[in-house]
Amino acid sequence: MSPIDVARAVRWTRLPGPLPIDHGSVDSAQWRAICAQCRAEGGRLAALWGSDERAAGQGFLVHAIVASAQRRFWITLGAGDADPRFPGLGDLFPVASRLERALFDLLGVSSGAPDTRPWLRHEAWGPADFPLRRDFARADPMAPGAPPYPFVAVRGAGVHEIGVGPIHAGIIEPGHFRFSVVGDEILRLEERFGYTHKGAAKRFEAMGLVDGARLAGRLCADSSAAYAGAYAMAVEALSGCTVPPRALWLRALAWERERIANHLGDLGALCQDGGLAFGHTQFGLLKERWLQTHDRLFGHRYLMDAVIPGGVAYDLDAAACRSLDAECASILETTRRLQDIVDDHAGLQERFLETGRIDEARVRALGGLGLAARASGIACDLRVNTPLPPYDRLQTRIAVRPQGDVAARVGVRFDEIYESLRLIREVLAQLPGGPVRVPCDGHGGLFGVGIVEGWRGEVLVAITRSPSAAAHHVHIHDPSWQNWPLLEHAVLGDLVPDFPLINKSFNLAYSGHDL
Amino acid sequence: MHKLIRQILKTGIVRHPPSARPEAPPEGCAEGRALVAQLGRAITVRHVDAGSCNGCELEIHALGNALYNLAALGVRFVASPRHADILLVTGPVSRAMADPLRAAWEAMPDPKRVVALGDCARGCGIFTANYATLGAVSAVIPVDIAIPGCPPSPETIREAFAALMARS
Incomplete structure (x- = not known):
């Protein structure tokens, strides 16, 4: 067969x-x-x-x-x-x-794969303890004397290792990077994560389905609206609840604003790492004002608790819509001016071009997605490939750059800021009337899934309900799972001092990955 | 270059407005004043993310933008705990970060203080102690000052540091 x-x-x-x-x-x-x-x-x-x-x-x-x-x-x-x-x-x-x-x-379910090293488990629980089994109820002290994690060694004349993390030099989430280098050239990078594992899936089991949205929005703060949105979609699928059209449009508004907030912040940080402090100051100010608008009109600087099962927790009056539209016009003008400066800056472009390259074939082989994949020439974007309402009415233009280097990931961010600004103005112009939320407490289905094209890529939430027991299991998947391995390949042949720049150009999640 | 200079002139000097909203004061500020009396008016901070969702880190980054300009208060973030007066800790302390956190604290010279930033670090966030987290910074190292919020706004953090820096 x-x-x-x-x-x-x-x-x-x-x-x-x-x-x-x-x-x-x-x-x-x-x-x-x-x-x-x-x-x-x-x-x-x-x-x-x-x-x-x-x-x-x-x-x-x-x-x-x-x-x-x-x-x-x-x-x-x-x-x-x-x-x-x-x-x-x-x-x-x-x-x-x-x-x-x-x-x-x-x-404790085995795939029989040859690599049996732990991935999320450090010393917090032992090799024979499995915290997501429902009869696991321990919160003991840590398992003492765990053996060191066996990184893959690179052998040869002049090869040495540099270990970085879990605490990094800057203000960054914890993780470990093990470089094998000759001189300054990177021969191999191996990542080690799990440092921010907080037992979120276990925590979800102790919360109600609707209440769980608060937790979903606090697993990866830069993608709070995308996480809460995907979670809400999954709960709505389980409950058979129909979200009112106005809420769907208001959600898209939040997701596009979240994308812009992160892209502005990343562009600033990339300018900083590339040696142009001016860019860091300018993009930092733009992002700050953008976040203040979030706080004023959506109730939270990072949109936490804004998207809820059944709809959204905020509504916008005509004056708010006008002010959001005017803000888009102003951001568009300033960002264009800043891009002009960034594109013309020889020192910055020298750092960006050809640095941290990963080609399309490699990204496809690794299953990469989201922003990083689009910067390597892959036209994948949920908003375009499977446009769910209201994206089915918005005709999102995908941002694709073929080069796969830091410059391409910078370019995609600029393109996406412009497109998201256009989408926001479209949403504001077409925003339907009606309620912004409905009750969402039905208990029909056993399987519910939600996917949102977050700023990094697709954020997926899947919820299963047990047919007999009144229990559910929440699984959240961040696109960083697919894209962290891209970084291991992108740095090969580059210099160790370029790693912070390359890493920032991906800006992948630690907390969102370690769930 | 002329475009860059024109943009700088157009932006002008951005000033932080007086706080619009009254926020809860940081817990344990009196202790902080004693520290400033010992250290003078320039303090160095080492940040450790002990399992946060990255929300508190986003706001620490925001403190560096032109509006909040924390550096103007005399606060500087440093790469090594050996150079730090204050350990600024976020997150509910995932068990995998407990040892690195303790190591960072032990590496700091005396006198030193610990600031628990955000509700998770204070032990009252959405992540309670479980198999993977210890539930609060104080479960690992002594905490001197706690700043509430999920995440605390840059105004709140700035005011907490301003209170620390005030001459008593």
């Missing part, structure tokens, strides 16, 4: 909600066949995680969401009870390797 026939034998169920996605329970042959077919079609693995459904008599379940050009499939595989296992996907999708290691750390 060909892989296509195997996939056809699955009983697919279209999940409720605006996102076109089918769910199917599969056996292990179908699990592999569907993923292989997706890979063959140029698709990618969007998320991989597990849940403990032993109370419902289903043992441990492993879930994967795979995405090809237009369609998404959520497949669920029973992994057994006593010695749970499933066939790994690392040979098809490189990102699966870290996801499978994380899955084992949290739930």
Whole structure:
């Protein structure tokens, strides 16, 4: 039987909600066949995680969401009870390797992959403890005397290692970078994360579905609206709740404003790292005023608690809409002037051009997505490829640059600021009337998923409810899972002193990754 | 170059307006004044993210923008804890960060003080103690001053530092 026939034998169920996605329970042959077919079609693995459904008599379940050009499939595989296992996907999708290691750390379900090093687990819990099992209830002191993490060694004359982190020199989230270098040239970079793991999935289990939105918005502060939005979409799909049109348009407004806030901040930081302090000052001021508007009209500088299941927590009157529109005009003018200066600045361009390059083929092989992929010539953007309301009415213009270097990632940020400003003005012009929220407390479905094109890329939230027990499991996937490995490749052959600039040009999440 | 200079002139000097909103004062400021009496009016700060969501870090970055200009108060962020008077800690202290946090604190010369920034660091955020977090900075090292907020606004943090820097 060909892989296509195997996939056809699955009983697919279209999940409720605006996102076109089918769910199917599969056996292990179908699990592999569907993923292989997706890979063959140029698709990618969007998320991989597990849940403990032993109370419902289903043992441990492993879930994967795979995405090809237009369609998404959520497949669920029973992994057994006593010695749970499933066939790994690392040979098809490189990102699966870290996801499978994380899955084992949290739930003790093994993929049989050769790399059995912990990924999220440090010393906080032992190798035989699995915190996402529902019968795990320990909060003991740390496991003492854990062996050091075995980084892959590079051997050869003159090779030495530089270890950086978890505490970095600047004001940055914690993580560890292990460089193998000759002189100043980077031969290999290996990342080590998990330092900000806070047990969020366990915390979600103790919160109500609707209340969980507060937590979802506090997992990765720079993407609070995207996280809360994807979470709200998943809860709405479970509850069968229909969000009023005005709320959908107001959400898009928040997401585009969040994108601009981050791009402005990153452009400032990139100017700073490139040696143009002027740019840092100017973009810093623009971002600050933008955040003050968030505080004044949306209730929070980082839009926390603004997007809620059933709608949004804010509304805008005509005067607010006018002031937002005027702000867009003013930001547009200043940003264009600043881009003119940045583009003309020989010293800055010398740092940006050709630095931290990663080409399209490599990004595709690694399954990269979002801003970083677009800067390597890949036209992937949920707002364009699968436009959910109101993006189906907005005709978003995708920003793609082929070069794959720091300059391209800077260029995509400028392009996206202009496009998001245009989208915001469109939203303000077309904003429908009506309520901004509806109650969202129905309990119908068992599977709910939400995806938002956040400023880094697709933020995915999947919620499963146990059919018998009154329990749910929340899984959140940040695009940084796919894109952190891009950084390991982008720095090869570059100089160690260029690493901060290259890293900043990706600006990936630590807390959002370590969930 | 002329475009750059024109933009600088157009922007002018940005001044921080007096605080518009009364905010909760930082806890333990009296202790902070004693520190300034010992150290003089220029203090150095080492920041440690002990598992925050990055919200507090965004606001620490904002303190450096032209509007809040924390450096003008005499506060400077340094790369090494060996150069620091104050350890500024965010996050509920993930267990993986407990040892690095303690190591940073031990590396600081005396006299030294610890500021817990944000609700998570104070032990009253959305992340409570569990298998992965200790729940508060004070579970690992002694905390002298706590600044509330999720995240604390730059005004709140600036005022806390201004209070620290005030001559008692």
